[in-house]
Amino acid sequence: MKASIVFAMAFGCLLAMPAVQAQQASAPAGSTGQCKDGSYTSIAKKRSSCRGHKGVKEWYAASSKAKAKASKKATKAEAAAPAAAPATAAAAAPKKSMGWTKPAATAAPGGGAGMVWVNDSSKVYHCQGDKWYGKTKHGEYMSEAAAKAKGDHAEHGKACS
Template sequence: MKTFIQACTFAAGALALTLGMASSPAQAASTSPAAAPGATALCKDGTSYSGASKRGACSGHKGVKEWYGAQSAPKPTARAAAPAAPAAPAAGATALCKDGTSYSGASKRGACSGHKGIKEWYGAQSAPQAAARPAAPVARNTAPSANAPAMRQSAPAPMAAGGGAGKVWVNTESKVYHCQGDRWYGKTKNGQYMSESQARSMGARADHGKACS
């Protein structure tokens, strides 16, 4: 009886040992070491890797077992650089150069030379040029010069003799005849007296178209 009990006990112990050995590999296979917080990879020897590049990861640790990459340790997103505030020109400047210096010359030609050129041109808006004033009119001296010859007024020529009633004075140069009492009657440089009919026959016409008779 005692021998039977010992045999059963030995059998039970062997069965338990067998079951334990069978379950250990399954548990070992199902349980894997956890990666450290922030790690980007788990090496095959159980160590963690936190580098950003997969190349060379887990070197000396049997290689990469699991790669997390950006999921575990995301790369910081590059922030766009804030635009630099434009440089303010100096008071009275006519231009702002590309390197931030101010230019105060009046001419745009050659402005910002040696300063990378012109960025903004203000010109007359910042430093207006003086408006050209019209030249004052030159006063003319209307007084006659002492050396200027005096203007001579031609005196009317004396009336030629031979005129009278019924006769007209014909200006033989202009072919115009004048009636008695007219200011030019008998006083033109070249002329002669004759009747009005004779004057018309020779092609002369009355002064201002007014016949004498």
């Protein structure tokens, strides 16, 4: 009895494999899994990738442990590569920044005593002496009172005066 159940389960798994592979093949390019509602996800992490879509039905992406092993192998291969490898690494495209950017090296001309730098895109003003004072991509100098009247707010709620 137990042997026939085990055999039936094994046989069922063998029959299901081509269906899963066909489903993965029909998935949109770049998808990492399919949600239970039939939609696809391209989020790299399995956890919460199908939030609001009834959960994960199938996961196509490699696990983080497998990625870590592949990364270690790649690092070893790079270490064993000839001296020409650094030149190709330098030619690679720069990575996209996911966090805060660094302030510009020099401040915009203008400013001075009693003036704040207002970042036009974030509506935050920076006081004189702040690392972002005059250094965001888009902004202008004005008095703190004018910035407040315009609806801008101080960085982290700290007024200048």
